[in-house]
Amino acid sequence: MAVVVAFKWAPDPQDGRVADDGAIDWSGAATSAVGDDAVAVEVARQTAESLGQEAVGITLGRKNADWALARGADRVIAVDADLAGASDDLRAAVLAALARRVDGADTVIIGDSAVDSGAAVVPSLLAATLGRPGLLGATGVATDGTAITVERRTRDAVVTVKVDGPAVIAVAADAATPRVPGMRDVLMARKRPIETVELAELGVDAPGAELLTSRRTDSGRQAQLFDGADPQQAARQLVAALRSAEAV
């Protein structure tokens, strides 16, 4: 039996230079594990430990395998392909195919949303492709040694549910505190196996939307600044500007 955790290695969105036509230049961008993924790996490690199961990381591209191994994954399965520009649908299909390669992987943990896309779409597609229920936005995951309970915050309640069987659980930023690996973890990680799989072996395909137009959005705002050295005057200037723009 195993707990599977999906994680992603992506460029820091802050480092991408967006051209007027919406094309992004990622050269020079630092890459790292994104979004809630450090939390996902920590939750998977704790869950696997408590259930006496293996924690298996799955990821696209193999550069990041060590990162997860040092944080508690027992082994990693990576697809050796650059899927940077691939659609979310294809990525989810590939992750689902990887999860299926792990025997007895009832529990699949994933970050709720990634910063680079901000789409929060892969978890629901992954649950759909695997044909199992999903729980999104989990703020807490616990086990009593056999069963898993998941806490979520809905609009008007904090809901705790019990999961008996295969499910995909997407964890939010506050579900656990990721631990910082020590030297020992990093060294141990080197001994742990990384299995790479060719994309063609998985035989997946997925539809993508047809892109019609694309443009940069943040070019619109041109700040009019007031000097707050004289707070009263700056405040009056701002209020006057907002009034004439009919914003207040």
Next chain:
Amino acid sequence: MTFNTWIIAVDNRIADLLAAAATVPGEVHVAVLGDRDLAEELARTDVADVLWFEPPAGSVVEEYAGQVAEAVAARKPDVVLTGPQDAARLIAGRLAAQLRTPLITSVQSIEADPPVATRLTVSGSVEQTVSASPLLAVLDSPGGAPEATDAAVTIDQIVLAPGTTISMVSAVPRAAGADLSTADRVVAVGRGLAAKTDLGLVRDLATALGAQVAGSLPLAEDLGWLDKDLCVGISGKQISPALYLAVGISGQMQHMAGVTRAQKVVAINNDPEALIFGKCDYGIVGDLYAVVPALVSALGEPRA
């Protein structure tokens, strides 16, 4: 040409989904996952009919995403619209798999004939228009409760087979937070605030503006000075107020992605180099502890 349009509803917030659906020629149907009251409320809206999926009492709706998607897919939709609620996104994911069509999220608007969606990506910094058939769109803002019509349309009830994987343990009610998604004005505060006790300053400004208070992730989550529901940004809410005033917020992309649809963005920050001054319409470079009280009194002064 006419289209077979479906709205997936997991609560009553569908006003904007209805408005978007109304731009598509053809009949609009609603698939509702929830209790009878919800189905009846949505039957009194401007739609052709309601397909009501009734979950067994006390069960967890997420468990039924597959059954709902299967029934909707069997009705061969051309356009499906839903909101960003967790259960709605799960149903949308299942529909994508069933219909073999891409799932398009962060959608701001749609156009019909042929169906096209306008969406934001890369944390709000790129706007794209995309097409797909069928078009399966998750809108960022589904809108509030719909306006009721005089007559109710027919409700077709589907009894769901009880799920076996997820069971309810407990549901502890909590005070429903202010709904930032529909707020007209928002004052947000960040790490520039030195102490929790200084929040009063920000609340005074919000009151003077008739605005709701929100915050950056560090305030709402790490420090816990505000309720978590009040976090604005990629991990929190994506909002579209007429006025967004950021106090002591640096303007990191993960935060600003939450306000790309605000009409006017105002920043107060004592660092002239703060990122936010490149992403706002008006700014005051100064100490919030001096500027905020001055702003409250300036707002109280009569128009010149």
